[in-house]
Amino acid sequence: EPLDPAAAQRFATLALACVHKEYPNKIAHVLSGDADVQPPRALTPAFYGCYDWHSAVHAHWLLARIARRFPGSEAANAARAALAVSLSPENIGPELAYMRGQGRTSFERPYGLAWLMALAAELRSWNDPQARTWVAALSPLEAEAAARIASWLPKLHYPIRVGEHSQTAFAFGLIHDWAHIAGNSSMLALLESRGRDY
Numbered sequence: 001e002p003l004d005p006a007a008a009q010r011f012a013t014l015a016l017a018c019v020h021k022e023y024p025n026k027i028a029h030v031l032s033g034d035a036d037v038q039p040p041r042a043l044t045p046a047f048y049g050c051y052d053w054h055s056a057v058h059a060h061w062l063l064a065r066i067a068r069r070f071p072g073s074e075a076a077n078a079a080r081a082a083l084a085v086s087l088s089p090e091n092i093g094p095e096l097a098y099m100r101g102q103g104r105t106s107f108e109r110p111y112g113l114a115w116l117m118a119l120a121a122e123l124r125s126w127n128d129p130q131a132r133t134w135v136a137a138l139s140p141l142e143a144e145a146a147a148r149i150a151s152w153l154p155k156l157h158y159p160i161r162v163g164e165h166s167q168t169a170f171a172f173g174l175i176h177d178w179a180h181i182a183g184n185s186s187m188l189a190l191l192e193s194r195g196r197d198y
Contacts, residue, residue, distance in 0.1 A: 005073060008066045012075035015059040015066075018050035019082050026052045030103040043098050046091035054112035054165070060086060061119040064134075068126040080130065087134040096140050109152060110171035113145040117178035124181050146187060149175060153190055159198040168198075 003011075025040045025048070040048035047056035063079035070076050099107055108116075120142040123135045160168045172191055179187035 114171035114174035
């Protein structure tokens with residue numbers, strides 16, 4: 001059933017209530033030094049809300065989807081404002097540094113990385129000047145996520161079938177959609193190859 005404006009407003013309200021709500025927050029990382037003991041807004045300034053990183057990312061995806069599908073609506077205007085706060089080069093730079101930090105090779109893999117790629121795909125699908133600005137800001141993090149998936153998949157000897165965040169089928173679906181929209185033929189080929197192997 002297609003999403004109607006009333007449902008879009010309800011979903012937007014949920015996402016807007018958490019994307020910039022810092023606490024409670026679940027951070028899971030190895031502390032390599034005092035610099036790793038910082039509030040979420042300092043560690044991951046684009047995606048620090050909604051309790052954990054991947055939830056913040058997919059809440060941003062939801063806001064982008066609603067803004068694209070319901071232009072001019074109250075929900076879309078509020079979504080744009082929230083996206084503009086989060087998706088700036090100033091926020092994405094520290095996100096990339098955090099992701100590349102010591103001991104974070106498997107950070108948010110595959111679920112959170114797949115949602116990040118879904119957010120990038122949503123923004124890429126949106127013919128809008130502001131969305132193009134956000135695509136440009138997000139692109140270093142998008143490239144890092146894609147590179148991490150591409151280096152991990154050849155080493156993954158079996159599919160992960162448990163119904164949790166590590167499950168591969170759901171993530172593969174999001175990544176596949178991203179690869180189509182981003183025109184990444186090597187990722188499409190890798191997903192197809194690994195899917196056949198599994």
